Amino acid sequence: MRKGIRNWGPPVLLLTPSLILVAIFVYGLIIANIQTSMTDRHSLASEGAFVGFENYITLLTESRFLHSLLNLAVFTVVFIVGTMVFGFIWAWLLDKGVKAEGIFRSVYLFPMAVSFVASGVVWRWLLNSAEGDRASGLNRMLQTFGLDFLQNSWWNEPIWGMAAIAMPAIWQLSGYIMALFLAGFRGIPDELREAARMDGASEWKLYRHVIFPQLSPIALSALIIVSHMSLKVFDLIMAVTKAIYQTEVPATYMWIALTENDYAKASAIATVLLILASLFIIPYLIHTMREEKRSS
Amino acid sequence: MSQATQSDLSNGIAHKTRAGGTPQAKGTTFVLGRTAKYALLLFFVIIVLMPVYVLLVTSFKPPADVNPETSWGFPVRWPWESINGGPTGFDNWVTAWDALAPALGRTFLLAIPAALIAAMLGSMNGFVLSRWRFPHASLVFTLILFGMFIPYQAVLTPLVQMKTELGLPSNISTLLIVHVIYGLPICTLIFRNYYEGVPIELLEASRMDGAGMLRSYASIILPLSMPGFVVTIIWQFTSAWNDYLFALFLTDVQGGPVSLALNNLAQGAQLANYGAAMAGALIASFPTLLVYIILGKYFIGGLMSGSVKS
Numbered sequence: 247m248r249k250g251i252r253n254w255g256p257p258v259l260l261l262t263p264s265l266i267l268v269a270i271f272v273y274g275l276i277i278a279n280i281q282t283s284m285t286d287r288h289s290l291a292s293e294g295a296f297v298g299f300e301n302y303i304t305l306l307t308e309s310r311f312l313h314s315l316l317n318l319a320v321f322t323v324v325f326i327v328g329t330m331v332f333g334f335i336w337a338w339l340l341d342k343g344v345k346a347e348g349i350f351r352s353v354y355l356f357p358m359a360v361s362f363v364a365s366g367v368v369w370r371w372l373l374n375s376a377e378g379d380r381a382s383g384l385n386r387m388l389q390t391f392g393l394d395f396l397q398n399s400w401w402n403e404p405i406w407g408m409a410a411i412a413m414p415a416i417w418q419l420s421g422y423i424m425a426l427f428l429a430g431f432r433g434i435p436d437e438l439r440e441a442a443r444m445d446g447a448s449e450w451k452l453y454r455h456v457i458f459p460q461l462s463p464i465a466l467s468a469l470i471i472v473s474h475m476s477l478k479v480f481d482l483i484m485a486v487t488k489a490i491y492q493t494e495v496p497a498t499y500m501w502i503a504l505t506e507n508d509y510a511k512a513s514a515i516a517t518v519l520l521i522l523a524s525l526f527i528i529p530y531l532i533h534t535m536r537e538e539k540r541s542s
Numbered sequence: 543m544s545q546a547t548q549s550d551l552s553n554g555i556a557h558k559t560r561a562g563g564t565p566q567a568k569g570t571t572f573v574l575g576r577t578a579k580y581a582l583l584l585f586f587v588i589i590v591l592m593p594v595y596v597l598l599v600t601s602f603k604p605p606a607d608v609n610p611e612t613s614w615g616f617p618v619r620w621p622w623e624s625i626n627g628g629p630t631g632f633d634n635w636v637t638a639w640d641a642l643a644p645a646l647g648r649t650f651l652l653a654i655p656a657a658l659i660a661a662m663l664g665s666m667n668g669f670v671l672s673r674w675r676f677p678h679a680s681l682v683f684t685l686i687l688f689g690m691f692i693p694y695q696a697v698l699t700p701l702v703q704m705k706t707e708l709g710l711p712s713n714i715s716t717l718l719i720v721h722v723i724y725g726l727p728i729c730t731l732i733f734r735n736y737y738e739g740v741p742i743e744l745l746e747a748s749r750m751d752g753a754g755m756l757r758s759y760a761s762i763i764l765p766l767s768m769p770g771f772v773v774t775i776i777w778q779f780t781s782a783w784n785d786y787l788f789a790l791f792l793t794d795v796q797g798g799p800v801s802l803a804l805n806n807l808a809q810g811a812q813l814a815n816y817g818a819a820m821a822g823a824l825i826a827s828f829p830t831l832l833v834y835i836i837l838g839k840y841f842i843g844g845l846m847s848g849s850v851k852s
Contacts, residue, residue: 256755257670264667264686264726271697271723272689278700332586339583352838353587359834359841360827361784363801367808367823368593371600371613371816382610390614417590425842478693481786485805500695504702504791513699520696527691535684 276520283514290507301514311515314494320408321415321495322476328416329472330465333423340424341431351428355421362418366485369414373486375399401487411493415482419475423468430464431457470530477523601638601821602631608816631817638807638822645803646825649783652714652799656721657778661771663722664729668770669763671730672737673745674755683734690727698791705792713797717789721782729774732844736770737763769840776837777844780830800826 283301285294305311336354340347357365374383377397381389385397400410434457442452480497487493489502496515503512600608602621606628612618621631670676671683701720710716740763748758786801793799795806804826808819834841 257674257676260666260670260755260759261682264663264730265682267723268686268689268726271701272692273685275697275700275704276692278703279696282699282703335582336586339579342579344579344583350583350587353590355838355842356831356834357590357593358845359780359830361786361801361830363784363786363805363808364823364827365593367804367816367819368597370808371596371820372593376610380610382613386610386613417593421590422845425845429846474691474693478695480695481801484786484790485808488809497693497695500698501790504699509699509703516693516695516697516699519693523691523693527688531684531687531691534687535680538680538683 279513279520280517282509283517285510287509288507288511292510294510297510301510302518305511305514305518310491310494311496311499313491314496314499317408317493318477318479318495320405321412321479322473324409324412325415325419325476325479326469326472328412329420329423330468332416332420333468334427336420336424337427337431340428351421351424354424357418358422360418362414362481363485365414365418366482369417370486373400373410373413375402401493404492407492411483411486414486415476415479419472423472426464426468427461430461434460470526473526474523477519597820597824601634601817601824603817604629604631604633605815605817634815634817634821635825637818638825641807641818642800642803642822642825645798645800646829648714648797649799649801650829652718652721653779653782656718656725656782657775659722660725660729660778661774663726664731664774665733665764665767665770666759667726667730668733668735668737669759670755672734673740673742673763674758683730686727686730688727689724690731694724694787698787702791711797712793714793714799716792717785717799720788720792721778721785724788725778725781728777732774732777733767733770736767736773740766769843772837772840773844776833776840780833780841783830 282294284296284298286292286297286300287294336350340350344350372383374381374385376382377385377399381397384400388394388396398406398410401407403410438456438460439452442456447455478497479495480501483489483493483495483498484501489498496519500512500515500519503515596614599616600613602617604619604623604625606625607618617631619625619631624630667686671679704710705716744762745758748762753761783799784801785799786805789798789802793802795802804819804822807822810819
């Protein structure tokens with residue numbers, strides 16, 4: 247018994263402060279958030295009577311919220327495809343022995359160190375919607391190169407606007423995906439490639455049967471990371487367009503609801519986001535936990 | 543990573559020469575392929591650096607020179623030259639500095655302690671969860687890790703309510719608590735992965751000598767932890783510095799960090815005075831860019847620990 251305390255006492259002691267903090271501020275607040283989302287606290291004065299799923303039903307039948315979900319979906323698809331494509335191409339180019347690799351890698355990765363608020367300043371300028379004589383930013387550059395037909399109003403475009411907003415996000419995070427893929431490429435033993443070549447595999451078959459399968463766990467991690475970042479997109483939109491209807495996503499809509507003291511609505515939106523994120527995170531965490539049990 | 547780079551550099555070139563084809567055809571495709579590769583790499587460098595170019599040139603243009611036609615051009619006069627006694631290019635920087643300076647100081651007071659405290663707690667957790675395991679340690683770890691992936695929106699409304707109820711101020715001290723708490727999961731993850739590499743024999747030996755856990759932690763693990771601390775501190779510093787979400791919900795421009803001050807400066811900007819906003823963006827990014835330039839290797843290490851397990 248005394249041995250037990252000696253063995254389990256200290257670890258519990260070290261973990262306790264963090265566990266209490268995580269229990270209150272992660273799990274406790276998530277529960278509090280769900281609770282608020284089931285009340286009618288639509289103003290500061292409201293008592294907060296229990297209304298069940300009413301707020302959720304209102305949200306899911308509200309065209310404004312559905313519009314924000316659609317925006318988020320467009321943003322997510324473009325963001326994922328963009329970062330994965332650029333990240334993969336950069337890693338692939340750098341993998342094969344490049345002089346000054348460190349410099350290229352640093353340049354591709356550096357946007358990651360900058361905040362969305364700071365990069366938003368320049369992207370707001372680059373994505374300026376004025377065309378013709380008043381065009382600046384990207385539109386002005388397209389004009390200079392005689393590519394006027396590519397000029398458009400960027401994020402002010404009703405449907406494809408969200409794709410334009412994904413550009414700064416791709417700029418910022420492709421380097422990160424590159425770093426992941428580069429680590430993946432470097433993790434493939436040379437013998438594997440050699441063996442495939444000895445067996446007469448063409449370059450394409452080598453990629454198809456050796457390299458891609460080896461990279462797929464990394465691609466999956468990258469996918470999960472990028473999708474959950476995408477769900478949370480907030481800073482970027484606030485910095486580039488402010489919280490306006492055209493580029494509204496659930497996170498910015500929630501901010502608007504909260505500034506109007508509509509606590510119930512804000513927390514209902516947040517819960518929907520949490521559920522969406524959990525669809526990616528929970529399988530990933532369970533997978534990680536199983537792997538770990540196997541290895542220990 | 544840089545060591546791997548060195549050896550891969552020669553390996554990569556060796557691969558190429560070993561590839562099939564007649565010797566002559568091989569030589570030509572090799573040179574062509576290599577030129578195309580560098581051309582592509584350079585093209586991407588130009589694209590990635592384009593926004594930086596815009597920030598720099600615009601920040602040095604006096605407002606009178608900022609117009610759509612010349613928006614991509616280099617400044618046409620020295621930054622200290624004024625037009626008819628009007629503001630100069632340097633004035634953008636002065637305006638930006640005046641707007642951001644107090645917030646910059648506050649952000650250092652936020653990001654440094656937030657990084658140190660979360661790193662320390664993360665180190666303790668990481669040690670227990672990797673090297674002094676107990677039943678269900680991996681479940682506990684997974685429960686902590688969940689906090690890293692949640693959209694923070696899911697806790698913001700109650701956090702704002704909690705702040706009001708407890709009467710916490712709208713300044714960086716409130717923000718500090720929040721950054722420590724939500725930094726815990728990633729710091730724990732980084733340290734746990736790092737300590738997995740510490741030979742268990744070292745700990746068993748000290749256990750044999752009768753050292754308890756706290757003793758082993760203080761005399762064996764802590765002295766080995768420097769690289770782990772570097773990575774977590776860089777990571778935490780950068781994310782606290784760059785945070786906008788918590789800052790916007792929990793503080794105000796008068797007492798908040800630099801992200802709020804910068805957004806305030808930038809949102810006021812029309813095309814004509816973009817210069818000051820751009821100078822401000824450069825000033826606000828400088829500390830994290832410095833960290834990235836000096837400690838880039840560890841920065842990448844932090845990114846990796848946050849995602850893939852080796």
